[in-house]
Structure formats: structure tokens, C-alpha cells
Amino acid sequence: MSAEARQYVDDHEDEQLEDLFDLLSQPSISATGEGVADCVELVQSLCEKYGFDDAMRVETPGQPAVIARAGADTGATGDGRPGADERAVPGEEAPTIFVYGHYDVQPADPDEWTTPPFEPTIREGPDGRERIYARGAGDNKGQWFSHLCAVRALRETTGLPINVTLLLEGEEESGSPNLDDVVREYADVLGADSEERSSSGSRTQSGDADLAFVADGPIDASGRPHVLMGARGMQYVQVDVTGPNRDLHSGNYGGPVPNPAWELVRIVASLKDETGRVAIDGFYDDVRPIEARDREALAAMPFDEDAIKADLDVQAFAEGPGDSYLEKLLYYPTCNICGFTSGYGGEGSKTVLPSTATLKMDMRLVADQDPKEIYDAFETHVHEHATGVCDVEVTEMGAMRPQRTSLDHPIREPVMDAVRAAWPTDPILKPTLGGSLPTAVFERELGLPCVTVPYANEDENNHSPDENLALSCFRSGIRTSIELFESL
Numbered sequence: 001m002s003a004e005a006r007q008y009v010d011d012h013e014d015e016q017l018e019d020l021f022d023l024l025s026q027p028s029i030s031a032t033g034e035g036v037a038d039c040v041e042l043v044q045s046l047c048e049k050y051g052f053d054d055a056m057r058v059e060t061p062g063q064p065a066v067i068a069r070a071g072a073d074t075g076a077t078g079d080g081r082p083g084a085d086e087r088a089v090p091g092e093e094a095p096t097i098f099v100y101g102h103y104d105v106q107p108a109d110p111d112e113w114t115t116p117p118f119e120p121t122i123r124e125g126p127d128g129r130e131r132i133y134a135r136g137a138g139d140n141k142g143q144w145f146s147h148l149c150a151v152r153a154l155r156e157t158t159g160l161p162i163n164v165t166l167l168l169e170g171e172e173e174s175g176s177p178n179l180d181d182v183v184r185e186y187a188d189v190l191g192a193d194s195e196e197r198s199s200s201g202s203r204t205q206s207g208d209a210d211l212a213f214v215a216d217g218p219i220d221a222s223g224r225p226h227v228l229m230g231a232r233g234m235q236y237v238q239v240d241v242t243g244p245n246r247d248l249h250s251g252n253y254g255g256p257v258p259n260p261a262w263e264l265v266r267i268v269a270s271l272k273d274e275t276g277r278v279a280i281d282g283f284y285d286d287v288r289p290i291e292a293r294d295r296e297a298l299a300a301m302p303f304d305e306d307a308i309k310a311d312l313d314v315q316a317f318a319e320g321p322g323d324s325y326l327e328k329l330l331y332y333p334t335c336n337i338c339g340f341t342s343g344y345g346g347e348g349s350k351t352v353l354p355s356t357a358t359l360k361m362d363m364r365l366v367a368d369q370d371p372k373e374i375y376d377a378f379e380t381h382v383h384e385h386a387t388g389v390c391d392v393e394v395t396e397m398g399a400m401r402p403q404r405t406s407l408d409h410p411i412r413e414p415v416m417d418a419v420r421a422a423w424p425t426d427p428i429l430k431p432t433l434g435g436s437l438p439t440a441v442f443e444r445e446l447g448l449p450c451v452t453v454p455y456a457n458e459d460e461n462n463h464s465p466d467e468n469l470a471l472s473c474f475r476s477g478i479r480t481s482i483e484l485f486e487s488l
Contacts, residue, residue, distance in 0.1 A: 001422070009149060051070055051151045142456070211411050231404075235362070237395065244353070264340070305325065404431060414487040
């Protein structure tokens with residue numbers, strides 16, 4: 001990282017925090033639409049203020065997205081600041097990085113917060129670090145705002161050495177229902193690899209991109225940063241079982257009348273065998289094998305089994321495929337019960353035979369599983385194991401494809417080098433995030449390798465009261481973006 005860019009960031013921190021506070025003060029709740037329109041305008045103005053050449057509002061059937069672009073400065077090699085007339089036309093020679101983030105946030109109940117969620121404050125956290133407390137601080141406004149700070153610092157000093165294209169969606173917290181369509185429709189603007197696209201379009205306005213980059217999520221619990229080469233996908237389902245037309249007296253009707261809760265319990269029990277493997281036909285057919293390079297990465301990951309057991313107050317980990325906790329988490333899919341509802345769950349007793357039973361499940365998927373195929377297999381399994389005494393309905397509630405870039409991809413080292421230079425500890429290379437991000441669309445529609453590097457602290461409390469971003473992590477995030485732009 002050039003000394004000039006570093007000094008610029010340090011000298012302008014007060015202004016950066018003031019602008020970030022303006023952004024965090026603006027509600028942008030995709031679930032309700034509260035504050036979204038005003039936030040989009042603010043996002044556009046901040047992109048332009050921080051050195052992007054344009055910031056375009058993209059309408060969708062839901063909340064709008066923003067696409068901002070900054071073309072590389074000619075002669076930006078770190079030897080000196082280029083003049084304003086030396087800006088390159090995007091796509092000429094310089095590499096292009098495509099960066100994704102989201103401006104929408106989760107709802108927040110002010111009564112559960114120490115300070116109001118949309119009144120950002122800086123105060124000391126439990127570990128003594130200064131933190132920004134506000135909804136969206138870590139998830140995800142504070143993280144993508146770091147990219148803006150990096151673009152501005154480079155443009156005002158040694159010059160921006162690459163093209164930067166930024167996509168900010170407004171529905172990530174609602175499942176990204178329109179992201180695929182936006183990426184598909186604006187693929188040329190976002191820098192799709194022309195050799196990967198089915199169309200025969202020539203070099204795009206922004207140039208073929210070289211990397212899709214995401215800053216989202218927390219760093220490792222050890223305090224070390226992550227370099228994540230993928231994200232697990234997800235298939236969310238609901239199963240509704242209906243028996244009698246109303247709740248019944250369990251004494252007057254119990255025995256001859258079918259109980260939908262028992263019917264659902266039977267179905268749920270059939271989903272796994274005695275070893276913990278998911279028993280749905282074909283469930284593991286497309287799971288990518290663990291290669292030697294992956295096992296090297298697994299061996300290098302920090303893991304304290306006793307600490308996790310103590311933290312969670314569990315005596316042992318669950319059975320199932322995978323020889324270790326990290327193998328199970330990163331290389332194998334899951335079949336998780338999120339909720340099971342039936343009958344009476346209140347205080348005391350109520351002797352009823354319930355009328356209905358409902359199951360909610362998520363299946364976290366790994367490369368190269370197809371959510372649609374998994375859903376079809378799940379639905380078939382459920383109906384094959386239903387007895388027919390109750391009505392059973394399966395509903396798809398949402399899906400997200402898994403994505404994984406090979407650990408041997410050449411893009412790994414520039415990213416690892418950038419993170420090493422920006423953080424006080426070495427990064428941990430991981431094949432995938434345990435959770436899910438909508439990154440598969442960038443690989444599928446843009447033909448790009450995709451890497452995720454979280455910029456938020458390990459205890460950011462995303463989606464929870466007192467969400468926060470440590471100032472040290474915010475600074476490291478800005479430095480990471482600068483280092484990455486320079487190393488590419």
C-alpha cells in the first residue's frame with residue numbers, strides 16, 4: 001500500500017466516519033421498504049463523492065439496486081498522482097474488479113438496543129476496542145463503504161490502478177429475489193467475461209472483469225481474517241400436515257383419529273439414518289470430493305474443539321458425513337430442522353389431539369449441488385414416507401445456489417497478499433463460508449471467480465441488537481481494498 005494512500009486515509013478518517021454515520025442513520029429495511037428510497041439517493045451521492053464516475057439506479061420488482069463504476073487512471077502505478085485528464089476509458093488494458101454489497105438492513109427493535117439502532121455511536125466494546133454501534137454497521141454498510149474510501153484514497157493520491165464496478169442490492173436481507181435478474185440484465189455493465197458468456201458481445205464498457213469480490217460477514221473467532229473461496233447454498237422448505245378439521249379432545253378421539261404430529265414425526269425420522277447421513281435418495285450424488293489441497297487448508301485452520309463445546313454447552317458433536325467438525329461444516333450438506341410446531345405449547349397442560357403440524361427446514365448445500373434437484377428429491381421422499389392418513393403438503397420457501405472457486409485458482413494469492421498486508425495477523429484460507437451468500441450468480445452469469453473477505457469483527461452482532469463494527473476492522477477493511485486494487 002502506497003504511503004500516500006495510507007496517509008490520505010488517516011488524514012480523512014473524521015470525514016469518512018461522518019459520511020458513514022450519515023449512511024447508518026438512514027433506515028433501509030428491505031422487508032418493509034422503510035427508508036429505502038432515501039437510502040438509494042444517499043448511496044448514489046456517496047459513490048460520486050468518493051470518486052466513482054457514475055452511480056446508476058436499477059429498478060427491480062422489489063427494492064432498487066445501485067451500480068457504480070470507476071475507471072482506472074492512466075499511469076496509475078504508484079509513482080505519482082495522475083491528472084484529471086489522464087483517466088482511462090474503462091476496459092482499456094487495466095484489470096477490472098467487480099465488488100458486491102447490500103445497502104438494506106434487518107429490522108431493529110429500539111427497546112432491545114443500548115442506544116437507538118439508527119443513531120450511530122462510538123463506544124468501547126467488551127474487549128476495550130472502540131466500536132461503531134448501529135444497524136448496518138457490520139452488515140453490510142460499513143463493509144462496502146470501505147471500498148468507497150479505498151477508491152477515493154487512490155484517486156486523490158497515486159491514482160486508481162484498476163477499473164472498479166460496484167453492485168449494491170437492496171434485498172439481500174430478504175433473500176435477494178431479484179439479484180439474478182439484475183446481474184443477468186446488466187452483465188455487460190458489470191464486466192462479464194466475454195469468453196464465458198453465451199452471447200457474442202465484444203469487450204464490454206467496463207471491460208471483462210477478473211474477480212468478483214465480496215466483503216461480508218465476520219472474521220474468524222480467533223481474530224484472524226478469512227479468505228473464503230465460496231459459500232454454501234441453501235434450500236428452505238416447509239412441510240404442512242393436516243389431520244382432523246379442528247383440535248380434538250385427546251381422550252374422546254385419541255387412538256382412532258390420526259394425529260398429524262405423529263405423521264410428521266415419522267416423516268422427519270425418515271430423513272436421516274442411524275449414522276446421521278441424510279437418507280434422501282441422491283442427496284450426496286453431486287457433492288464435490290475433498291481434494292489434497294483442501295485437506296491442506298483444513299489442517300491449517302485453527303480449531304479448538306473443547307472451547308466450542310464449552311461455549312455451546314454440548315458434550316459432543318453430531319454424527320454424519322465428515323471426519324471432523326470443519327469437514328462437516330465446510331464440505332458436506334446439512335438437513336436442519338429450523339422449527340416444528342403442533343398442538344399446545346403453552347403453560348401447564350392441555351389435552352388436545354392437534355389438527356395440524358408444521359415443519360420448517362433448511363438444507364445447506366455445497367458445490368456442486370443444485371437446489372432444485374434437492375427440493376425435488378426432498379418432496380419425493382416426504383410423499384413416499386407419508387402414510388396417507390393425513391394430508392401432506394411440501395412448499396419451497398427459498399433457495400440459493402452454492403459457489404466455490406478452486407483453492408488453486410491463481411486469484412487466490414493476490415487476495416491473500418492483500419489481506420496479509422492489511423491485517424495484523426495472517427489470513428485463514430477456507431474453501432467456503434458455512435453460511436450462504438448470493439455469490440453463485442456472479443460465477444454463473446459473469447463467468448468470474450468469486451472470493452469473500454469479511455471486514456467485520458467476529459462479534460459484530462449482525463441481525464441482533466447492538467450490531468457493531470470495530471474501528472480497527474473498518475480501518476483494516478479500507479487497507480485491504482487498497483492493497484487488493486493495487487495487487488491486481
